[in-house]
Amino acid sequence: MLDANIKTQLKAYFDKLTQPIEITASVDSGDKSRELLELLNDLKSLSAHISVQQSDDDTQRKPSFSLNSPGKNLGIRFAGLPMGHEFTSLVLALLQVGGHPPKAEPEIIEQIRNLEGEFNFETYISLSCHNCPEVVQAINLMAAINPNIRHVMIDGALFQKEVDERKIMAVPTIFLNGQEFGHGRMGVQEILNKIDTGAIKKEAEKLSSKEPFDVLIVGGGPAGASAAIYSARKGIRTGVVAERFGGQVMDTMTIENFISVKETDGPKLAAALEEHVKSYDVDIMNLQRAAALVPAHDNGGLTEVKLESGAVLKAKSVIIATGARWREINVPGEKEYRGRGVAYCPHCDGPLFKGRSVAVIGGGNSGVEAAIDLAGIVKNVTLIEFNGELRADAVLQKKLFSLPNVTVITGGQTTEINGDGEKVNGITYSNRQTGESHRVELAAVFIQIGLVPNTDWIKDTITLSKFGEIEVDDKGQTSEPGIFAAGDVTTVPFKQIIIAMGEGSKAALGAFEHLIRH
Template sequence: MLDANMKTQLKAYLEKVSRPFELVASLDDGAKSQELRSLLQDIAALSDKITVREDGQDDRRPSFELVRPDAEMHLRFAGIPMGHEFTSLILALLQTGGHPPKLSEETIAQIKAIEGEFHFETYFSLSCQNCPDVVQALNVMAVLNPNIRHVAIDGALFQNEVETRQIMSVPSVYLNGEPFAQGRMSVDEILAKIDTGAEEREAARLNDKEAFDVLMIGGGPAGAAAAIYAARKGIRTGVAAERFGGQVLDTMAIENFISVKETEGPQLARQLEEHVRQYDVDIMNMQRASALIPAVEPGGLHEVQFASGASLKARTVIISTGARWRELNVPGENTYRNKGVAYCPHCDGPLFKGKRVAVVGGGNSGVEAAIDLAGLVAHVTVLEFADTLKADEVLQRKLRSLPNVDVICSAQTTEVLGDGQKVNGLQYKDRRTDEMHTVELEGVFVQIGLLPNSEWVKGTVKTTQFGEIEIDNKGQTNIPGVFAAGDVTNIPYKQIVIAMGEGSRSALSAFDYLIRQ
């Protein structure tokens, strides 16, 4: 199952295992069970502390449970955790084998203290870059607390469950048999939902913090770069982010980040956070900014308020809250979100295997999505509002070569249709004739660009008609001591490398502002 190179790498990891444990498999006579048997045998052959049993009694087959004789824990994989989930498997092996997780002592203590019964089920796809974060978060919680059970389920392999539960977006998490969450989640986010009072405790902790010299609001590429440049100046630096990594976490292949031939968004986000943590930077995650109260006079303290009830003060503020996917804003979109309406073709594409889908948007992201989906689904319809596609010509040529793709230009999407449970069609208007048309399908992937996350400062900081924060050539906004950087600003070309440069510039400008006060 594993090639020689993967075995060599895995063997090196498994040397960190200090406690013996078993992999208890539930198998049948199918080909996938044979694949899982081979994988588990390969793993056991690489460590004298890991053994395999095949007497598991779980109804999901193939599946396997990680069992440690000296501790009660409930952790299972239903399916074969390869692809993006291979890292989840490695971490589960290490943590079950006694290797400490990369969590703060405070978070570990919080997990261990949770009381009650929590049976989590996570449906993932092997091509989903968002799924490992959720799987790994719940896995480590199951390792640390016997009250928490977790089963990670390959939705493509257990299609009957996906159909029964009408799961059309991954990751999808169930708690005690009921829907719990969809989309990427961290340990902190899960804890905030199940540990009552956690948000209030964190808000109180933040309220007690001293004022920062520079405070980044947003932890994407711009915020991370700004934090590093500020911290290297020796000034008190903080980053408050709704989720560190920002939109990069939702990006799949990155092939234009200079000096790195190819990487993926979640990997880059982890590297950004690791780099920032090398410096004396106070990272405050899961904090969504709600208001900015500027200093009364230049050189005074600005205040940033958060939805959690927390409040932070700083001599300078750098707004780097990025952007989010633009929505269609048509009837049916919100009704059928995650029930056929999706925004990540890499994550949710496998759930639509053999079905008909539409991609709304003819730019690079839309055409790339259509090309990817064409290899999975029965048929793709690309709908573009303009008279022609806007994607690069090389992508358009590839798109035209695919036999199961139709392209409709001058198409204004007017409604997402459904049967009350899931999507079954899409309605659009031909902008040239005003005729209405309906396309029968099972999925709609929205790829129509970005919206800046600037609502919380509108009316305080000057923005363009598109909601982008206006900045000068130093990253300064119209408010002295308040800077902005990255996709939330009116700088053209929303690219990772540009956001990093803008973040660095804003930090240098903030430092220059401070020393002149």
């Protein structure tokens, strides 16, 4: 199951184990159970601390296995084979159960330990989902610390009957005590905030008590990270407040145009950005969404950033780097069936529609790449492009048209996403030349038509373009003195990671110059 190189790496990790780990497998006679036992026996062979046994408990999913310590009742279980993106989740869980200290802030560990009540989590994932491991690892960490918390990771592709019965059409999907708890990427603090009702209020009070920053950056993507590093290097008091560090990059898989790095992926780049920022004296306030901006001239010389939590941060200068989000097509059915067949991440949700028909809306690079990826998983793909021809790079188009299970429709305007009240079952589009309407039967629609800037919270505060982007000058200055902006949220053309980084650096230098002069 595991090759020699992986075994060598794992053996080095397992040298950190300090206490026994009991792995209990629930299996049947199927091929996946055989593969699971092979995986578990490989793990057992790498450390004397690991033992493997089988259980006759028919109430457990098969194949699945639990991790425990002798004399304890830890609630960590994997239903399916945690390979692909989830292999790291398995390794971390083994280390935590085996006594290796968890990588979490002491106050977070204490908050988890003090939670009262019974928390039974179930997380449905796909092995190709790059957002799922963060959720799995977060709840596994909680289960390793608090015996009242139990968690099972469930591979949706392997337990398709459950997925259908629970009407799961996006991953990760989290259930708590049998009720739907959340969708999408969530970290430990975000999960804690949802189950520990007093946590948000306490955090808001803590943030509001902070002294004013010299530079406060709103947003933690490439532009925000670059601005933070350049500001901190000037020796001024720097803070970053972000809804999630990494921003839209976290949802990007393959990155092949980041100069000097031949190939990487979004989560890996985001982790490197955060590590770099943390190497400087920067106050990072994660999982905080900005709600309003009060310019300095209305507030005694300090700009205020109000957060949705109720916290208020003050600064002598502000850099807005809130980026952009997936653009919606705004047709009937899109909002109604979001998470029930309407999706925006083909890497995450594609495996849920294995063997079925899907559509991709958008003929740019993102849309064509999505169609190519999905074609290897689903029965067939219908790509619908509004314009008369595709806009993707020639090399991508060549690959797309070589695929036998892809149908390309140009000059098509999506008019409705159809469903049966519970999930998507089709899409309706019109031919823009003839006006003729067509309906395609399918199980999912992946929307890939670009981005819209995250500027709703600053409308009527600073000048925006007709597209909602922040207008900036050649130093990143907005229409308000002391307020700068950078990255995909601005009017700067060509929304690229490397351009956003440069713009963030420039805005930081502009803000520093403003502080010197004023």
